[in-house]
Amino acid sequence: KQAALQLKFDIYYPSPKLLPNGYILDKNSFDSTNHVLVYSMSYENDQKIIFSEQLKPSNTKIQIFYTRYLPLNTLIQTDIGLATIGAINNRTVASIPTNTNTWIIVTAASNINQNDFDQILRSIEVAN
Numbered sequence: 001k002q003a004a005l006q007l008k009f010d011i012y013y014p015s016p017k018l019l020p021n022g023y024i025l026d027k028n029s030f031d032s033t034n035h036v037l038v039y040s041m042s043y044e045n046d047q048k049i050i051f052s053e054q055l056k057p058s059n060t061k062i063q064i065f066y067t068r069y070l071p072l073n074t075l076i077q078t079d080i081g082l083a084t085i086g087a088i089n090n091r092t093v094a095s096i097p098t099n100t101n102t103w104i105i106v107t108a109a110s111n112i113n114q115n116d117f118d119q120i121l122r123s124i125e126v127a128n
Helices: 002-006 059-069 114-123
Strands: 012-014 031-033 036-043 047-055 074-078 081-088 091-097 102-109 124-126
Touching: 012 047, 059 081, 059 091, 074 114, 081 114, 091 114, 102 114, 114 124
Parallel strands: none
Antiparallel strands: 012 124, 031 036, 036 047, 047 102, 074 081, 081 091, 091 102
């Protein structure tokens, strides 16, 4: 919580009650450095999903990111913004420029169950 006070954007995290079975938010993993918040979630065989949040850049910069890193992608609508899902370096990556001032990047194993991944993205909500 203390670190969150210094960040200049809204904090988001997956709602535990909306997660697929077996996915657990690691409450001890929250860390912030250089205005970026990072935390993780664990699931089967100690695999991790990494969340990073930062102040949302301009739409132009986000589009450049998509062109460069996620040219092949799928979109899913979430309550907090449009998620763009693709792959970078054999990892599943989702980018969510939120409806507020935060840009969330979620990184998981390439073999993650896509339905679970979509459900996790849809479970993300703003912290109060």
